[in-house]
Amino acid sequence: MAKREAKVAGKDFEVVRKPRLRKPKEPPPSLAMSAYLATVMAEAAPPVEPPPEPVALDGDLFPPLPESRIPQTVEEFLTRISELWEDAQQRFLRIGELLSIAETRLGEGERAALHEGLNRRFGKSARSQLMSAYRAIRDNVVPPELAATGYGTVYMLARLTDSERQQAAERGLLRPDVRQSEIRAFWKDVRAPSPSTATRREELEARRARLLLEIQRIDDELARLID
Numbered sequence: 001m002a003k004r005e006a007k008v009a010g011k012d013f014e015v016v017r018k019p020r021l022r023k024p025k026e027p028p029p030s031l032a033m034s035a036y037l038a039t040v041m042a043e044a045a046p047p048v049e050p051p052p053e054p055v056a057l058d059g060d061l062f063p064p065l066p067e068s069r070i071p072q073t074v075e076e077f078l079t080r081i082s083e084l085w086e087d088a089q090q091r092f093l094r095i096g097e098l099l100s101i102a103e104t105r106l107g108e109g110e111r112a113a114l115h116e117g118l119n120r121r122f123g124k125s126a127r128s129q130l131m132s133a134y135r136a137i138r139d140n141v142v143p144p145e146l147a148a149t150g151y152g153t154v155y156m157l158a159r160l161t162d163s164e165r166q167q168a169a170e171r172g173l174l175r176p177d178v179r180q181s182e183i184r185a186f187w188k189d190v191r192a193p194s195p196s197t198a199t200r201r202e203e204l205e206a207r208r209a210r211l212l213l214e215i216q217r218i219d220d221e222l223a224r225l226i227d
Contacts, residue, residue, distance in 0.1 A: 096134025129155040
């Protein structure tokens with residue numbers, strides 16, 4: 001603040017000058033406030049599509065394979081996929097083993113809680129098949145090398161009788177590369193209901209009636225020829 005001393009009529013006094021008030025400068029308009037720039041940018045920039053949602057397994061992100069680990073030839077793809085398939089079957093059998101152990105070591109309430117938690121992933125039927133498949137391999141009811149066929153196939157083989165499994169072996173079905181459709185067809189073949197005695201009697205009586213009608217027709221035709 002500037003000060004100046006002056007004398008008036010023999011008296012000293014102090015003159016104080018007040019500073020001038022400066023008008024504040026207006027800030028430049030921002031990009032967000034400029035309708036013109038917003039229009040230009042919208043026309044110049046292409047629309048950006050949102051990235052695809054990442055694949056998730058049970059809430060965990062499933063990252064893609066790095067390029068260095070991707071097979072390059074048919075043989076490499078076949079080898080890698082076969083390894084993963086066999087690993088998956090082993091994991092299914094391990095699940096069956098854990099389910100079997102839980103059945104014997106957990107109390108009724110604990111088993112109910114376990115089943116309730118597992119129902120979000122697979123139900124009672126799948127649990128039963130997993131346990132049956134594991135026990136069949138464990139007890140050598142089904143040859144261990146057939147574990148690679150999948151727990152569903154092992155389960156179907158486990159449900160066969162000893163005689164039926166022997167028939168399956170004679171038909172060459174107890175092999176590691178057997179398909180479940182082959183076992184299902186065999187199952188239908190050996191489990192097809194045999195006709196009952198009453199049904200067989202009805203079939204024979206119907207056949208006899210048709211033959212009698214045919215004999216009557218032949219007799220009538222012979223009679224016309226004689227006349």
